[in-house]
Amino acid sequence: MRADEGFPRTLVDSLGRSVEIRHKPQRIVAIFASNVEMLAAIGAGDAIVGVEAWTRYPADIAARAKVGGRLGFSVEAIARLRADLVIMTPARQAATLVDPLQRIGIPALVLNHRDLVAVQANIRLLGQATGHESGAEQLIEHMQARLAAVQARLAGQPPVAVYLETGSNDRGSYLTLRGHNYTSDILRLAGGRNLFADSRLSQVGGESVYHANPTRIIVAGSPQQAASLGSRPGWQSIAAVAEGRVDSLPRALLLIPGPRVVEGVEQLAALLHPELFPKPLSEITP
Structure with a gap:
C-alpha cells in the first residue's frame, strides 16, 4: 500500500x-x-x-x-x-x-x-x-467500552452532589464548572451532579459553596491542594470540608480533552461511589 x-x-x-x-x-x-x-x-x-x-x-x-x-x-x-x-x-x-x-x-x-x-x-x-483511521476507530471503541463499563456499575444510582474546583487564587475566588463541557461530561458520567451547572459565573466564593452544601468536593489538582481547603477562612463551616469529604484528581484527567478523559471518569466514579468500585475496572470484566 x-x-x-x-x-x-x-x-x-x-x-x-x-x-x-x-x-x-x-x-x-x-x-x-x-x-x-x-x-x-x-x-x-x-x-x-x-x-x-x-x-x-x-x-x-x-x-x-x-x-x-x-x-x-x-x-x-x-x-x-x-x-x-x-x-x-x-x-x-x-x-x-x-x-x-x-x-x-x-x-x-x-x-x-x-x-x-x-x-x-x-x-x-x-x-x-x-x-490513521484504524487507530482512531480502535481508540474510540476502547474509550466507549470503558465508559460503558462505568455506566453499568452506576446503573440506578442517584448522582452525588459535587462541587468541583478547577482553580483558585489568593483573593478568595475559586473556579468551578458551569454549563455543558467535556469536564461536566466527565462528572456526569462518573455519577456526579454539578451544583454550579446553571451559574452565570465560573468564579465562586466560600459562601456560595457553603449554601450549595455539596455532598463531595473534588479538587482538580494535588492531594495537598485538596487538604488546604480546611485552612481557608470559614471553610470548616462547610460540612463536606469539616467531615473530610474532599478528594483530588490530577488536572490532566479532568481538564485535558483527550483520551485520558476515560481514566478521569473511572477514577472519579470510584471516588464518588466507592461501594461500587471495590476493585479497579481493569481487574474486573464488565
Whole structure:
C-alpha cells in the first residue's frame, strides 16, 4: 500500500473550513496537550515534530521542538520545522496562525473540544487527517467500552452532589464548572451532579459553596491542594470540608480533552461511589 493512498483529501474542521491535505502528513505540529495526546493515541505520534512549551505528555513527545507557549505561537518556527500539517485548538491566540499558515501553504486543522462527543469526533477526524483511521476507530471503541463499563456499575444510582474546583487564587475566588463541557461530561458520567451547572459565573466564593452544601468536593489538582481547603477562612463551616469529604484528581484527567478523559471518569466514579468500585475496572470484566 502506498504511503499516500487516499490522499489528497479534504476535511472540514471545527470552524467549518475546508482543509485540503495533499499527502499523508510526515511532519506535524500539534498545539495544545489535547491534540498531542489524541495524535499519539491513534499512532501518529512519531510524525509530531513540534509542540507548545507546556506539553508534558507523552514524555517522549514533550521533548520535541517548541513553537510557542503562553505568549503566543510562531509561524516562523512552524515553517522552519517544514511542517506539512498543523493541528490546533482556538485558544490563547492559536487561531491567529490560520491565515498566515494558509498563505505559506501549510494546512491547519482547527479542533474544538466542546464535550466528550466532540472529543471522539475529533479523534476520528485526526485519523482521517493523518491516515490513521484504524487507530482512531480502535481508540474510540476502547474509550466507549470503558465508559460503558462505568455506566453499568452506576446503573440506578442517584448522582452525588459535587462541587468541583478547577482553580483558585489568593483573593478568595475559586473556579468551578458551569454549563455543558467535556469536564461536566466527565462528572456526569462518573455519577456526579454539578451544583454550579446553571451559574452565570465560573468564579465562586466560600459562601456560595457553603449554601450549595455539596455532598463531595473534588479538587482538580494535588492531594495537598485538596487538604488546604480546611485552612481557608470559614471553610470548616462547610460540612463536606469539616467531615473530610474532599478528594483530588490530577488536572490532566479532568481538564485535558483527550483520551485520558476515560481514566478521569473511572477514577472519579470510584471516588464518588466507592461501594461500587471495590476493585479497579481493569481487574474486573464488565
